[in-house]
Amino acid sequence: MKLLRVGQPGAERPAALDDEGRLRDLSGVVLDIDGTFLSGSGPHRVAAALAGGDLPVLDPEGLRIGPPLRPGKIVCIGLNYRDHAAESDLPVPAEPVVFMKAADTVIGPYDQVLVPRGSTKTDWEVELAVVIGHTARYLESHADALACVGGYAVSHDVSEREFQLERGGQWDKGKSCETFNPLGPWLVTADEVPDPQALGLRLWVNGEARQNGSAKDMIFGVAEIVRYLSQFMVLYPGDLINTGTPAGVALGQPEPKPYLRAGDVVELEVDGLGRQRQEIGAA
Template sequence: MKLLRIGPAGREKPAALVGDDEVVDVSDIVTDFDDSFFGSGGLARIAPIVAERARTGERIPLAGRRIGAPIARPHQIICVGLNYSDHAKETGQAVPTEPILFTKSPNTLVGPNDDVRIPRGSTKPDWEVELGIVIGARTSYLDSVEQARDHIAGWVLVNDVSERAFQMERGGQWLKGKSAETFNPAGPWLVTPDEVADVTDLGMWLDVNGERRQTGSTATMIFDPFVIVHYISQFMVLEPGDLINTGTPPGVGMGFVPPVWLREGDTIELGIDGLGAQRQTVIGPR
């Protein structure tokens, strides 16, 4: 399934994609794609209903409708830094021996085509196409990497927008460079694992103003999604609906010589094979 939320910000309704450009409304059977939905086995319950409505129900054209983030605000967003071998090389940093973890404020989450706002005082705003993991069950102290598969609800495309001066030059606290409003566009949909043959071999790309900046593949991940979920579970409890951003391939702005930073008026477009595409316009501070 491909699950999404459509409607004005703060009033999105849960739906499921049918074909390429139509949806079926499921708001009469599920309040939202949130912790209670994922934690109560909602994916398994909703699957046959979505299949039946795809055959016989009213289909709604997606064109012209706002798409929100495919999950309601999670309890937490956990991020993995320097998780692509080719990205670590472009930054001049050593390949990590364990996943580098940091958090991102959950209220950064916005829809895939919503504006990205540069924060006040920003001088080095940057982009990062990433694979996101949505947690499907309460997860703690997993016994094996293989067990992590049963705790994943699905995959989602994310743009882990960053402010490098805040991240690197203000005490080295990455949270500050990652948590400005609008800094986590997600979607357009959550794709359940059964629809992705091999999540460790997905092409990724990102353009700024029509110029290709990032081209990569999840194949160059240092720690794959299942290793990541198992690893994080040894240090904290992951709740249903939580989001994990798993790192980015090379081509981020700070990797260019000289660096290239986002500016007001820029357009960012990005995608991952099988997970859809996003498009954001960069706007100035409030």
């Protein structure tokens, strides 16, 4: 299933795409798309309602597409592609590099991204997002880990490199600025993604291709990331994991590095998970 949330910020309602690509209103079936929905009977009720064909059809004209999930925590994996570690002039990590990102950074896939005040190094990162569907703690195998995945989505892990790398302390300062995690357009349930490592990821800035990678090149794959994280924290339904970005970010470009400025347009996509587009503004 391809699940969405539509409407104005803070007032989104659940929706889904049917087999013919029509937008169907789910507000009469489930309250929202979140951890409670994923861990309970919500997916089964939505599947049955879609099969019945009686759900109201929504007119997409002028309808805002919000983030497809109201997430719990956001856990991120850094330097998870060898080519990105190389362009960042950093060694390939022996274990996953883990940091947190504020959940309130999540916005819709077509919402405006704001360059923070004082920023000169706002950067782009297309990522495969993993959405947890069942509680994960101390998992023992990759099979157990994948059984806890509820779905996948396109994530834009926007980063401010000076805040992240030059201001001391934790990476979170360069990752948790307002609007720094466009998500969606869809949450695609795990049954429609048999091999997440086969997915391609691409990103353009002002129409110029900047990133073109594949999840098969991850240092740590989805199953290992979920298994590994479960040794250090409990992953709950609705939690989001950003799994890293391939090469091609502004940080890895020659000087003068082409960091984002107000007026730029970023487009990104992941195979089968949809496409995003954001205009860049100023905070």
